[in-house]
Amino acid sequence: MRWALPERALTGVAACAALVLAGCGSSTPMAGTASSGVPADLLAQARPIGHGARFHPPATRAVLGSCKATLGARVGTHVELFAENRVVLIAAGIGTRPPVRFSAGRIATARCYGDVVTLEPTGVVLVRRGARLTLGDLFRSWGQPLSTHQLASFPAGPGQTVRVFVDGRPRDGEPGSVPLSPHAEIVLEVGPHVPPHASYTFPPGS
Numbered sequence: 578m579r580w581a582l583p584e585r586a587l588t589g590v591a592a593c594a595a596l597v598l599a600g601c602g603s604s605t606p607m608a609g610t611a612s613s614g615v616p617a618d619l620l621a622q623a624r625p626i627g628h629g630a631r632f633h634p635p636a637t638r639a640v641l642g643s644c645k646a647t648l649g650a651r652v653g654t655h656v657e658l659f660a661e662n663r664v665v666l667i668a669a670g671i672g673t674r675p676p677v678r679f680s681a682g683r684i685a686t687a688r689c690y691g692d693v694v695t696l697e698p699t700g701v702v703l704v705r706r707g708a709r710l711t712l713g714d715l716f717r718s719w720g721q722p723l724s725t726h727q728l729a730s731f732p733a734g735p736g737q738t739v740r741v742f743v744d745g746r747p748r749d750g751e752p753g754s755v756p757l758s759p760h761a762e763i764v765l766e767v768g769p770h771v772p773p774h775a776s777y778t779f780p781p782g783s
Contacts, residue, residue, distance in 0.1 A: 712757065
């Protein structure tokens with residue numbers, strides 16, 4: 578199964594790959610202009626990728642469920658993280674065991690694959706068909722904390738909590754309880770508000 582980068586991956590994560598929206602590594606999002614060809618509402622949702630290790634947490638490759646030699650049938654969920662008004666990259670290689678081989682920036686092969694896997698740092702999370710997993714499972718496999726007051730390396734400020742949006746709508750309760758539903762668009766934020774995407778265009782057949 579090929580998981581290509583969709584054309585409408587218009588957060589700072591995918592903007593880095595597409596070089597369309599945020600101007601990766603820049604300190605501010607790109608301003609909308611008539612010549613940019615990018616709708617103003619999508620520009621409002623774009624943020625640059627943050628600098629430094631906190632914005633690029635590595636995958637620990639802890640495996641949930643059986644680690645199988647082939648990827649097998651999967652369904653996709655898209656997860657976006659924002660902290661300090663910047664994108665936090667979800668690492669490639671979550672749920673895999675080495676040795677791994679990369680091709681064009683994505684994992685082409687691994688020794689084995691668990692129930693939840695990331696093959697590239699675009700936020701696309703691949704869940705084995707039939708597995709009922711949550712954001713908490715993803716973060717456990719990633720090796721990063723997630724709670725109402727902590728998003729990976731970023732604590733919520735005084736009087737604040739980690740905000741969760743599913744398909745553009747606010748979601749109450751513990752962030753870790755949110756299911757990794759097929760084709761869901763899940764946004765987690767701590768710090769300044771970022772207008773959440775309501776959907777994500779997945780590759781055909783996913």
